[in-house]
Amino acid sequence: MIDPLSDEHFMKKALLEAELALEKGEVPVGVVVVAHGQIIARGHNLTETLTDVTAHAEMQAITAAANYIGGKYLKDCTLYVTLEPCSMCAGALYWSQLGRLVFGASDEKRGYRSHQTPLHPKTKVSSGVCEMEASEILQTFFKKKRT
Secondary structure (H helix, E strand, O other), X not given: OOOHHHHHHHHHXXXXXXXXXXXXXOOXXXXXXXXXXXXXXXXXXXXXXXXXXXXXHHXXXXXXXXXXXXXXXXXOEEEEEEEOOEHHHHHHHHHHOOOEEEEEEOOOOOEOOOXXXXXXXXXXXXXXXXXXXXXXXXXXXXXXXXX
């Protein structure tokens, strides 16, 4: 059984990663990867810092988690991300055979669901965890960008 309180706990850790991205002027998306109740990887957007369009938070965390466990498959892992993954990240999650995906805010324009990008058939998905906080940090960032 999935404990919604632990989902909220780990999403708050992902939100801290989003804050780190914000401090760097990056789109504030943060991720933590959890295995057996322990955070094994963290990540946040680094596309501006690294001048790399593939340096999304999820990509950073997938690589760190694979390095931590010493293998490319994340079957026993849950990835908590503050924003619904894009198609690129969903593709990487597919190939990593992620056990579970939990995201906060939905992304109607660029999210994997709107582009019908499949996740691995065994990946379980939960959405809307800490959605208000995740949406708020993104909205604040983009309002500042526009002014």
